[in-house]
Amino acid sequence: MIAILISQIVLSIVLASIFLIRPSLTRGTAWKILAFIGLCVLPALCIVGGMNTHIQRSEQTQFCISCHVMIPYGQSLYIDDASHIPAQHFQNHRVPADMACYSCHADYGIYGPLYDKVQGLRRIYLQFVSTPPDPASIRIQGGFKNAQCLHCHLGARDFGENPVHAAMMDSLKSNQTSCLTSGCHDTAHDVANLGHEKFWKAAQ
């Protein structure tokens, strides 16, 4: 996909170079059309294609953990303990392994992707301009919302038929009882204690 986009960009560069060197060519009608394609249509398409590629790339696990403060969070996905929710989801492919962070932390609301990108830019600012936070002190603004769990689990048989879940379904849906902080599934990204954990080695 990137190869196609780069080919399109190279074609745009070639066309734009022609008009950089010989702008007088645009006197002819055919060259006028070519100038419109090379200096307006193709560059606009390159922006759209580039934006699409960058947004898809920013959803990848490797992208998220490429920031220094996120490295321990990436390591926590390999903890060999099923009580660690992120590790259990990642290792058993309950979320796509290459989009593990995005799958659980994306805002699935209507303006979610835009909100996520703005949050991402804030984190880039903290990482490269301001002072990066200590990894263990990072907390999600407003807490982790049940909607992010329910996006996948709601309607799933083993989730719905679980008597504990069934008894408090309304409370879970309204976020009154938190999946994570109400004492049920409370071990997530325990980065402060990574040194004491055993890690799973994925088969190559």
Next chain:
Amino acid sequence: MKTSDIGIRRLLQVSSALVILGLLLEIVSLLWFHPLSFVLFAFIATGLIALGILVYLVSLVFVATPPDRVPKSQ
């Protein structure tokens, strides 16, 4: 050669240069797997390309001669 012709050519050259520079930065951002590559693309490359397109569109305004200035054919 009319003065407006020189102006149009200069605008086309500026537009081409901006578009080329923006596209080259876009290639760099696509090949660079780093959080800053998104910033490079979204704020610098896109800005240059958009400015190039805008300058090209401005040059089209120069090309469109108002009807009252079109010389009558003999």
